[in-house]
Structures are given as structure tokens and as C-alpha cells.
Amino acid sequence: MDLLLQTLVNGILIGGVYLIITLGFNLAFGVLGVIDFAVGEWVMLGGFTGYWLNHYLGLDPLLFLPVTFVVFVIVGALVYPMLARLLKGRQHARLLMVFVFTFGLSTLLKGGALTAWGFNQRAMDSFFSARSVELAGVYMPQIRLVAFFFGVLITVAVAWMLYRTRFGLSVRAVAQDEGKARLMGVNTNRVAALVYALYAGLTGMAGVLIGVIYTVTPQMGVQYTIFAFFIAVLAGLGYVPGVLLAALLLGLIQAFVAVYIGSAYSLLIVFLSLYLILLVAPRGILNRGRA
Amino acid sequence: MVTSRGFPRFLALVAAIAATMLFITSAQAQDKRDFYKVGVITSLSGAMVYGGNVTRRGYDLWEQQVNKNGGIEVGGKKYKVKLVYADAQSNPQSAADAVQRMISRDNVDFILGPYASSSTLGAAPITERYKVPMITGSAESPSIWARHFKYTFGAVPAVDRTAGEIMTVLAKQRPEIKTVSIIGMNDPFSKSTAEALRDGAKKAGFKVLSYDITPPDADMTPLISKARSLKPDVLAVGGEPNNHIAVVKAMESLSYKPKGLVMHYGVNTPDFQKAVGKAANYVIGATVWDPSLPYKDAVFGTAQNYVKLSETRYNVKPDYTQAASSAAGEAFAAALNTADLPPPLSAADKVKLVDALENVRIKTFYGTIGFEKQGPWYHDNAELKPIVTQMIDGKQVLVGPGDLGTQKIVYPQPSGQ
Amino acid sequence: MSDLQAKDLHTGYGRVEIVSGVSISAALGQVTCIFGPNGSGKSTLLKAVAGAQPTWRGDVVYRDTSIRDQPTEERILGGIATMPQGGSVFADLSVDENLRIGGHTIRDRTQLRQRVAEIYDRFPALAKKRRARGSDLSGGQQMLVSVGQLLMTDPQFLLLDEPSAGLAPSVVKEVFQMLRELKEAGKGILMVEQNVRDALQIADQIYILVQGKLVYHAPRADIPDLKTLMKVYMQV
Structure with a gap:
């Protein structure tokens, strides 16, 4: 029990x-309609940002979340124009070009990190590391509780932005039909740039938390790219509220399979369930994403 | 389309290509070098790049020392060695491709093998096909030797002959230990380690409460929680240093510390020490080599001297994998010397080199090297005995078996549950 | 008189030119129709006037000023609103949200709310469906929402791309009735249509576009009856 x-x-x-x-x-x-294969690398660079700040300033890495957010918003804003050039260019197969671009960016960032910082694993500790809350024999790691509530908090904040603000409405409009949104006077390029910057900022912060919970290495990105893609598909591509459910579902599947069936099967079962869910609901578990 | 007019031109082209190929092959055959071209295949990128660099340091140090002494002595003359590298990229298929390229393009005389059993299993069939001898300084999975590759040798005893010893020593020194739980990572080496730990535990009379194999990337909290709920006296983990970091971090975050914690391999690596800090204390492991052992040879001097050489060049304390990698080169040198094979090696020479390797028995700073000629550990080094270690205050202390131990195992560890 | 003009306009997609040197003009209080077979470039021309498509060469002039380099947003603020083919309803947004995005260029929250309320007053059928999602509406209701979106900014000129496409005949009638009322209220309407028969009923001026070029123009006084026009249409 x-x-x-x-x-x-x-x-x-x-x-x-x-x-x-x-x-x-x-x-x-x-909003962009493209998969950013560099997502794991933003996590990795976010982790390193937290690590180095912690290393040189000695403060709790969680205190650097806002700084990391700002830094990565700027990075995202700088990267976006390159993406936009490809997306809005006159070439054929623009989506393929974007794919190649983000894939190349990912390789470049990983290689660069490897060259700059080497292959070593680095760990950083927060005040909440190595502490847990015990409740009726159940142990909850404090750092994970912090990460969880942080995750819920930013989900609520993003949902509020999407469903309660003028900007959010234009984001949803652009996500559904960029052409129509433009005819309504939405500056779609600006919306896409801001969303990409926001995405980079959020992902950079995720890197700090992941770095504290696990470790930081230049090679940590790949698995998070896979998980992000997986959960996004499960949530319904482009459908934000589905993310909460899909992320929890994936976490639960992994935990229960590891304990009650065998950890070796966890990826297999995770992919099998993804397959089955998409068979029944091709637009994600809540059937609200893009088909 | 070959037209009637184009046909002579086509013939000329074929002739030109044939001539070029002939030239290249004859040039290869006449490859008159006065040094050994040694292929090094190891993971310089990917998940195993850490271990890949451990082996690379070992191989590079051997090259440095051998050339400093003038080279390998064969027939009264000394020949230098030159290493060429190929990246196994931490996966078996790339390891196979890299070895293939190295053999056909670089025409290497012999090969110093990859880090990790998985890459070795990828590379071995290729060296077998091209009949090029290879010694690996790191692979420890018994599954390699069970396949009886004629051209593959190993400098480190298989983990099923070493990890189990931990349980034997634990049982002997601490009879109050009754139960163990085991977690192993899902790769050939770590899985073999976990199996060895399990079999050793059973032989030592412990009850194995759980045995779980997990993907190395998975979150470890579910399995740690499971182990904790079973309340084993000892938790044993088979994995690479980075896996152990993940396990320790998960244990710490759940405020769990077992009475005894066994981790094989790599708890004395700087990465592990730095990443987990104090939590590295009292972790029990196994090794086949320690700088304090009284081994020595002509190339590296004493084991202590080897440590100094490594610290000078890399600022890194060597572990047994690095030492074994350096010693692998010495085994080749000894075999070349006894078989009298100057460079470059012909195809026939390479077969002779394998025969010579089978009969090598040399004493090095790393201990004795001599390969099995038959049985389940075919071509694996049979001469080294496992030593059980425990990390105490940041130092690796030998705790057994018998006289090899300088003190008794600390058990239960302070505040262990 | 001609308040909105395209002058020798060239545009296209990728490297392919779709519209080659077209000049048209539209005036307030009038319905200007552009006819033409599929692929003649009429929708593309409309998009260029709306600002959703870059003008490669030539000019777009509104109230004697070039707006060729203005983004859509500024053209809307200037009084030119556009309804794309199939209407502009977002399937996953509610009716309320659809109207608000129609008024995206209105930055003042109170004013926006007021405009939405005015649209509901004008189309009481929509007021009952505020919370319904776009995709749950009937074709007629979607058209109402689209017109509502169009009127959110109270524009002077309405650019419409085939407003009757895909609608039931009874709804088509309502739509054209609505357009007639808007015209009579002084709005300028520039629309692309396939439904020549109904469009002629309200047209003040017609153009025919074929393969990106203007082949026919009839001002108000010279608009022929349907039969004659169809003959012209068939010939080109």
C-alpha cells in the first residue's frame, strides 16, 4: 500500500x-507549426546557465530561474528571425528546411557545449536537494515538489495568458489559421517571434530545474527532445491544456511500469500506449490538437 | 549508354581505374614503415564518452612511454608506435563501421579496443572477418568471451569473476547481512554486473529481495522506492559512474540511505565523487587494480609511478580501466617480441600475433596478464584477482578479500536504514 | 471618386507571377465585382489590396495615398477590412472570441466590448451563441459571424472573397441583402465572386480577370444583362 x-x-x-x-x-x-529539434539543447544550455551561475556566485540555483528566463527569451528572440527566414522564404520544402535548421542547431549546440565544457557530469545542489517531505510513509523529494508546483504555476500562467489576454487570443488565432489572423490585423510575425522567445525562456528555466534534480551534461538534451515530442503528440500538438494531462500520464506510466512490471519495459509500454491513444484519438488525449 | 564511338573511351576509363587500383594496392603491399600503426577504437562522443576518454588516456600513456623508451623491441631493433583513432560513438553499429574503416583505409597492424562491452561486441565480428588482433582495455561483459572471438582479447577479467567477490567478502566480514536488492542498468556490461552481484549474493547465502534491470536514462525514484519498501540490508547497483550519480541523487532526494550500498563500477572516479559529494562515502565496490599494489614493469615503473605519469599529463588519478588499457599495449609488445614480427604486419603476421598473444604471460605495473585459451572466458585475462573496496573520506580503501584488505568493511554505514 | 485603387499591380507566389499588371478602382457606396474563372488571380489580387500578399510591382492607392507598403493592420486602421474565402471564423474559438479577434486592432478594452455588444444588437442570433465554438455553428451562422468580424472595426471598405461560396441558396440571398444594405449605408465593397447571377443584382461596376490580366471592364451605366455578360464571359 x-x-x-x-x-x-x-x-x-x-x-x-x-x-x-x-x-x-x-x-x-x-504557432510555428514546426518541430524544434533543438528543444533538448535549450534544456541543456539552461542547465549549464544555472550551473555556472551557481558555480561562480554560489547562490541557490533556483534563484537564477528569472535570470535564465530573461537570457533565453533574448536568445529565442535572436534565433527566431533565422527560423522565420526559412519559414517565410520562397523555397520549396520549407518545413524540411526548418527541420534541417533546428537539427543542425541542435548538433552545433551539443558539439559546442562538449568542446567548451567537456563530457563530465556536473551536479548542482539547491537548498531543497537531498531533502524530502514525509507524509504517512510516503516520501516526496522537496526539489521535485518545487519543480512540480513551478510547472503547474507556469502552466496556469500560460493558460491565463492564452485564454484571458488579447495577446493570448491572437496567439490562438495564429495557431489555428495564420492567414485569417493576418487579415484580422494580427502581426503574425511578431506573435510567432514572441512565442518562440517565450518558449526558449520557459525551456531554459526547465533546464535549471532538471539540472538540479538530475545532473548537467552536454549530452543530456537528446532524451528531453524525445520526451517533449512524445508528450506534445500525446497532448495534442499545439494544445496547451493537454500538456498537463499528458505529462502526468507519462510520468505515471513510467513509475508504475518500473515498479510493477519491470523498468526495462517502460519505454516499450510508453510507446505502445502512445500508439494506442493516437489510434483512438489522433488529435491527442483530449482530441483538441492538430491532427 | 555505350555507343560504338564511346566504347574505346569507356575501355580506356576502365583501364585507368584498374591501373589506379593496382597502384594503390601495390603501394599498400609495399608499405615499408619502420613503426607500428596501432588502431585505437573507442567512444570519443556519445553517452560513453567519459569511459572512452578513460581508455584513450590509457592507450596514449602507453604510446608516450613506449616511444620514450625508443619503441617496441623486435629482433634486436626498436620500432616506435603510432596511434590512429576512430570514434565508436558509444554505439555498437558505429563501432563496427569505425573498425571497418580503420582496417581497410589505415591498414593498422593491430587494434586497441573500445570502451564498454556493447561497442566491443559491435567491433569484434569485424576484426574477426579481417583477421586483425584486438585487445580491449575495458570490456568486462562475459558475453564477449562466451562467443569465442579468435581475434579479440581482454585485459580486464570479466565482471562475473569480480563483482560476485563483493558479496563473498560482505558475507565473511558481516554475517549480520541477510538480504540484498539489486538494480542493474540495461546495457551488456551493467547487466552482467547485476547478474554477477545476484549470483554472488545467492552463493554467499543472502536472500535477493528484488532484481530490476532499468534503462540507464530512466528516472530512478520508482526503483529506489521499491527497494526501500523491501528493506534490504544491502542495495547493490550495476552501472557506469553516471548511472550511479543518478541513483545516488534519487536516493538522497527520497532521504533514503541503505545500511550497505554496493556500486560497481566507478565510484572512485572524480565525476562521481564531485557530483554526489559526501554521499559517495561508504560506497562499496570492486577493482582489479589499485596503486597501492606492489606491481611494476620496465615501461611504466611501479603502479605508484603510473599514477604520477597520469597526473602529470592529465591531472587525473587513473582507475583500473585506464591501467588495463595501458597494460593492453604491453601485452601486444610482448607478443610481437616473442613472435619476432617487425612492422608492417602482413596478413600472415597478424595470425602469428594471435598465436603469440595466447601464450603471453607478463608481469606489468597493472599485474599479470595472461589470456584464457579455452572455456567460457576465452581470451580474457585470467590472472587478476578481484579486490573489494570501500570509499572512506574520499579515498578508496581496500577491504578484502583476506590479506588484501587493509581494514574491515564499515557496515552499517552511519545513519543507514 | 475612386477611393481604392490597384494600379498596374503585379504579384504572385514563390517565383510564379499570378497577377500581371492589373488596374482596378472601387468607390464608396458602390459594389465593385471581380469575376473570372478559377485560377485567374482574382483572390490573389484581393489579398494584395488587403495587404496579405506583397505587391511586387505597381501600386495600391487609398484616398490618394499609396498603401502598398502598409501592413494589413494599418490598412484595417485606415478602414479596409477583409473577409477571406470561406469566411473568417476560427473553428476553435467561441463566437465571442471570434468577434474580439475581428476587432484585434481595437486596443481599448471598453471600446472593444462596446463594439462586440453592437454586433450582437445587429445580429441577435449571434448573441444567443456567444459561447459556442466556431465549428459548432451552421453555415449561415458562420457567415453572420464573419460579417460581424468584418464590421467590428467599422470599416469604410469591405473586401470580400466569394462571400456566397458553399452557402445554401436562402442564405446567399440573405448575404446579398446584407451587402446591399451596407452599400446603401455608404460602404464601399470590392468583392470577388463566382456567383455572377446574384452578384449582378447588386453590382455597380464589374471587372473580368483571366490569367492574371484584366479582359473586361464595365462601369455602372454599361453593365449588361446576365445573358450578354455570360456571352462575354464565355468568349474570353
Whole structure:
């Protein structure tokens, strides 16, 4: 019984980690209509930003979340024009070009990080690391609780932005039909640029949290690219509220499979369930994303 | 289309290509070098780049020392060695491709093999096909030796002959230990380690409460929670240093510390020490080599001297994998010397080199090297005995078996549950 | 008199020119229709006037000023609103949100709310459906929402791309009735249509476009009856 509850908690908290990576990614996909294969590398660079700031300033890495956000918003704003050039260019196969661009960017960033910082694993500790909250025999790692609530908080903030603000309405309009939105007087290029910057900022912050929970290495990105893609598909591509559910579902599947079936099968079962869910609901679990 | 007019031209082209190929092959055959061209295949990128660099340091140090002494002595003359590198990219298929390229393009005389058993298993069938001898300084999975590759040798004893020893020593020194839980990462080496830990535990009379194999990238909290709920006396983990970091971080975040924690391999690596800090204390492991052991040879001097050489060049304390990688080169040198094979090696020479390797038995700073000629550990180094270690205050202390131990295992570890 | 003009306009997609040197003009209080077979470039021309499509060569002139380099947003603020083919309803937005995005260029929140309320007053059928999603509306209701979106900014000129396409005949009638009322209220309407028969009923001026070139123009006084026009249409 204790183990069951503990596994439930573990799963939800793993889901919290996924939530913070995927939120911005799914939003960016919704608006730009392209997969950014560099998502894992933004996580990695976010992790290193937190690590180096922590290393040189000695303050708790979580205190650097706002700085990291700002830095990556700027980075995103600088990268976006290159993406936009490809997206709006006159070439054929523009989506393929974007794919190649983000894939190349990912390789470049990973290679650059490897050259600059080497292959070593680096760990950084927060005040909340190596502490847990015990409740009726169930242990909740404090740092993961922090990450989880942070994830929920930014999900609520992003949802509020999308459903309660003028900018959010234009974001949703652009995501659904860029052409129509433009005829309504929406500056679609500006919306896309801001969304990409926001996505980069959120993903950079995710990197700091992931770096504190696990470790930071130049090669950590790949698996998060896969998970982000996976959850975005499960959530319904471009449908932000689905992300919360999909992230939790993935976390729970992983935790329960590891404990009750065998961890070796977890990826297999995760992909099998994705396949089955998409068979039933091709637009994601809530059937609201892009087909 | 070959037209009647174009046909002579076509013939001329064919002739030109044939001539070029002939020239290239004859040039290769006449490759008159006075040094050994040694292929190094190891992971210089990808997930195993850490270990890849450990082996590379070992191979590079051997090259440095051998050339400093004038080279390998064969027939009264000394021949220098030159290493050429190929990247195994941390996966078996790339390892196979890289070896293939290295053999056909660089025409290497012999090969110093990859880091990790998975890459070795990828590379071995290729060296087998082209009949080029290879010694790996790191692969420890028994699954390699069970396949009886004629051209592949290993400098480190298979993990099923070493990791189990931890359990034997634990049982002997701490009879109060009754139960263990085991977690292993899903790669050939780590899985073999976990199996060895499990079999060793059973042999030592422990009850194995759980045995889980997990993908190395997975979040570790679910399995740690599971182990904790079973309340084992000892938690044992088979994995690479980065996996152990993930496990320790997960344990710490859940405020869990078992009474005894076994981790094989790599708890004495700087990465692990730095990443987990104090949590590295009291972790129990195994090794086949330690700088404090009284081994020595002509190339590196004493084991202590080897440490100094490594620290001078890399500012890194060597572990047994790095030492084994350096010693692998010495095994080749000894075989070349006894078989009297100056460079470059012909195809027939390479077969002779394998025969010579089978009969090598040399004492090095790393201990004795001598390869099995038959049985389940075919071509693996049979001469080294496992030593059980425990990290105490940032130092790797030998705790057994028998006289090899300088002190008893600390158990239960302070505040272990 | 001619308040909105395209002058020798060239545009296209990728490297392919779709519209080659077309000049048209439209005036307030009039319905200007552009006819032409599929692929003749009439929608593309309309987009260029709306600012959703760059003008490669030539000019777009509004109230004697070139607006060729103005983004859509500024053209809307200047009084030119556009309804694309198939209407402008966003399937996943509610009726309320659809109207608000129609008034995207209105920055003042109170004013925006007021405009939405005015549209509901004008189309009471929509007021009952505020929360309904675009995709849950009937074709007629969607057209109402589209017109509502169009009117949110109270524009002077309405650019319409085939407003009758895909609608039931009874709804088409309503739409054209609505357009007639707008014309009588002094709005200028520039529209592309396939439904020549109904469009002729309200047209003050017609153009025919074929393969990106203007082949026929009839001002108000010279508009022939349907039969004659169809003959012309068939010949070109």
C-alpha cells in the first residue's frame, strides 16, 4: 500500500519534470507549426546557465530561474528571425528546411557545449536537494515538489495568458489559421517571434530545474527532445491544456511500469500506449490538437 | 549508354581505374614503415564518452612511454608506435563501421579496443572477418568471451569473476547481512554486473529481495522506492559512474540511505565523487587494480609511478580501466617480441600475433596478464584477482578479500536504514 | 471618386507571377465585382489590396495615398477590412472570441466590448451563441459571424472573397441583402465572386480577370444583362 502511494507520488512528480519541458515546446509548435529539434539543447544550455551561475556566485540555483528566463527569451528572440527566414522564404520544402535548421542547431549546440565544457557530469545542489517531505510513509523529494508546483504555476500562467489576454487570443488565432489572423490585423510575425522567445525562456528555466534534480551534461538534451515530442503528440500538438494531462500520464506510466512490471519495459509500454491513444484519438488525449 | 564511338573511351576509363587500383594496392603491399600503426577504437562522443576518454588516456600513456623508451623491441631493433583513432560513438553499429574503416583505409597492424562491452561486441565480428588482433582495455561483459572471438582479447577479467567477490567478502566480514536488492542498468556490461552481484549474493547465502534491470536514462525514484519498501540490508547497483550519480541523487532526494550500498563500477572516479559529494562515502565496490599494489614493469615503473605519469599529463588519478588499457599495449609488445614480427604486419603476421598473444604471460605495473585459451572466458585475462573496496573520506580503501584488505568493511554505514 | 485603387499591380507566389499588371478602382457606396474563372488571380489580387500578399510591382492607392507598403493592420486602421474565402471564423474559438479577434486592432478594452455588444444588437442570433465554438455553428451562422468580424472595426471598405461560396441558396440571398444594405449605408465593397447571377443584382461596376490580366471592364451605366455578360464571359 505504501509502495502504491509512493509510486503514484513518484509518477506525478516525474510528470512535473516533463510538464516544464513540454509546455513551451507545444506552444511553439502550435504557432510555428514546426518541430524544434533543438528543444533538448535549450534544456541543456539552461542547465549549464544555472550551473555556472551557481558555480561562480554560489547562490541557490533556483534563484537564477528569472535570470535564465530573461537570457533565453533574448536568445529565442535572436534565433527566431533565422527560423522565420526559412519559414517565410520562397523555397520549396520549407518545413524540411526548418527541420534541417533546428537539427543542425541542435548538433552545433551539443558539439559546442562538449568542446567548451567537456563530457563530465556536473551536479548542482539547491537548498531543497537531498531533502524530502514525509507524509504517512510516503516520501516526496522537496526539489521535485518545487519543480512540480513551478510547472503547474507556469502552466496556469500560460493558460491565463492564452485564454484571458488579447495577446493570448491572437496567439490562438495564429495557431489555428495564420492567414485569417493576418487579415484580422494580427502581426503574425511578431506573435510567432514572441512565442518562440517565450518558449526558449520557459525551456531554459526547465533546464535549471532538471539540472538540479538530475545532473548537467552536454549530452543530456537528446532524451528531453524525445520526451517533449512524445508528450506534445500525446497532448495534442499545439494544445496547451493537454500538456498537463499528458505529462502526468507519462510520468505515471513510467513509475508504475518500473515498479510493477519491470523498468526495462517502460519505454516499450510508453510507446505502445502512445500508439494506442493516437489510434483512438489522433488529435491527442483530449482530441483538441492538430491532427 | 555505350555507343560504338564511346566504347574505346569507356575501355580506356576502365583501364585507368584498374591501373589506379593496382597502384594503390601495390603501394599498400609495399608499405615499408619502420613503426607500428596501432588502431585505437573507442567512444570519443556519445553517452560513453567519459569511459572512452578513460581508455584513450590509457592507450596514449602507453604510446608516450613506449616511444620514450625508443619503441617496441623486435629482433634486436626498436620500432616506435603510432596511434590512429576512430570514434565508436558509444554505439555498437558505429563501432563496427569505425573498425571497418580503420582496417581497410589505415591498414593498422593491430587494434586497441573500445570502451564498454556493447561497442566491443559491435567491433569484434569485424576484426574477426579481417583477421586483425584486438585487445580491449575495458570490456568486462562475459558475453564477449562466451562467443569465442579468435581475434579479440581482454585485459580486464570479466565482471562475473569480480563483482560476485563483493558479496563473498560482505558475507565473511558481516554475517549480520541477510538480504540484498539489486538494480542493474540495461546495457551488456551493467547487466552482467547485476547478474554477477545476484549470483554472488545467492552463493554467499543472502536472500535477493528484488532484481530490476532499468534503462540507464530512466528516472530512478520508482526503483529506489521499491527497494526501500523491501528493506534490504544491502542495495547493490550495476552501472557506469553516471548511472550511479543518478541513483545516488534519487536516493538522497527520497532521504533514503541503505545500511550497505554496493556500486560497481566507478565510484572512485572524480565525476562521481564531485557530483554526489559526501554521499559517495561508504560506497562499496570492486577493482582489479589499485596503486597501492606492489606491481611494476620496465615501461611504466611501479603502479605508484603510473599514477604520477597520469597526473602529470592529465591531472587525473587513473582507475583500473585506464591501467588495463595501458597494460593492453604491453601485452601486444610482448607478443610481437616473442613472435619476432617487425612492422608492417602482413596478413600472415597478424595470425602469428594471435598465436603469440595466447601464450603471453607478463608481469606489468597493472599485474599479470595472461589470456584464457579455452572455456567460457576465452581470451580474457585470467590472472587478476578481484579486490573489494570501500570509499572512506574520499579515498578508496581496500577491504578484502583476506590479506588484501587493509581494514574491515564499515557496515552499517552511519545513519543507514 | 475612386477611393481604392490597384494600379498596374503585379504579384504572385514563390517565383510564379499570378497577377500581371492589373488596374482596378472601387468607390464608396458602390459594389465593385471581380469575376473570372478559377485560377485567374482574382483572390490573389484581393489579398494584395488587403495587404496579405506583397505587391511586387505597381501600386495600391487609398484616398490618394499609396498603401502598398502598409501592413494589413494599418490598412484595417485606415478602414479596409477583409473577409477571406470561406469566411473568417476560427473553428476553435467561441463566437465571442471570434468577434474580439475581428476587432484585434481595437486596443481599448471598453471600446472593444462596446463594439462586440453592437454586433450582437445587429445580429441577435449571434448573441444567443456567444459561447459556442466556431465549428459548432451552421453555415449561415458562420457567415453572420464573419460579417460581424468584418464590421467590428467599422470599416469604410469591405473586401470580400466569394462571400456566397458553399452557402445554401436562402442564405446567399440573405448575404446579398446584407451587402446591399451596407452599400446603401455608404460602404464601399470590392468583392470577388463566382456567383455572377446574384452578384449582378447588386453590382455597380464589374471587372473580368483571366490569367492574371484584366479582359473586361464595365462601369455602372454599361453593365449588361446576365445573358450578354455570360456571352462575354464565355468568349474570353
